[in-house]
Amino acid sequence: MRIFRIREAGEIVGFMREHDFGAYYSLNGYQWNGAPIVYDSIEYFTKFKDRDGERIFENDVVQSSDYPENEFIITYDHVLTKFLLVDYFNRNIFNGSVDELLADRFKIKRVGFFKQP
Numbered sequence: 747m748r749i750f751r752i753r754e755a756g757e758i759v760g761f762m763r764e765h766d767f768g769a770y771y772s773l774n775g776y777q778w779n780g781a782p783i784v785y786d787s788i789e790y791f792t793k794f795k796d797r798d799g800e801r802i803f804e805n806d807v808v809q810s811s812d813y814p815e816n817e818f819i820i821t822y823d824h825v826l827t828k829f830l831l832v833d834y835f836n837r838n839i840f841n842g843s844v845d846e847l848l849a850d851r852f853k854i855k856r857v858g859f860f861k862q863p
Contacts, residue, residue, distance in 0.1 A: 749775075751803045752785035756861065759783055775801065790822045792829055794848035796856045802848060807834055807858040810847055819860045820844065834860070 750762045752771075760783045761775045770778040789804040796802055804822040817834035831840035831847060840847075848854055 749791040749801070750788040751791070751801075752783060753787045753789070754785050759785055762788065790829075792820060792844060792848060794844075794854070795851050796854045797852045798855070800856050802854070802856055804829070805860045806856050807860055808848070809855050809857050811853040812847070816840075817857060818847070 748764045750764070751758060752760050752762050759773075761772045762783070762785075763770045763772070763778055768780070769782075770780060771783045772778045773783070792802045792804070794802045796808065802808060802820060804820055806820050807817050808820060809817050818831040818840060819834055821830045821832050822828075823830055829844040831842060831844055832838070833840055
């Protein structure tokens with residue numbers, strides 16, 4: 747099962763949960779049904795949540811108490827099929843694992859969303 751945040755014209759319109767046998771949709775990420783929601787882009791769920799219990803998706807900007815001076819953009823590399831951390835301010839790829847950084851949810855805070863130019 748994979749979960750995606752779905753957008754239409756840049757605005758979050760809901761979530762999609764994909765199974766082998768089809769897809770379910772939700773406006774809030776908790777109540778699911780088979781009624782499709784119109785969307786034009788998807789963002790992958792990392793499988794992690796922040797200290798407030800918010801799911802962390804591709805393009806979210808996060809802070810870690812381990813690196814308090816940094817903010818990171820969560821990106822998904824479709825060629826490598828894995829998530830990467832990109833420094834928000836200088837756009838360098840952070841030499842650390844998303845799994846390692848996000849493993850302790852109590853150190854992580856989702857602080858925003860990176861809008862693609």
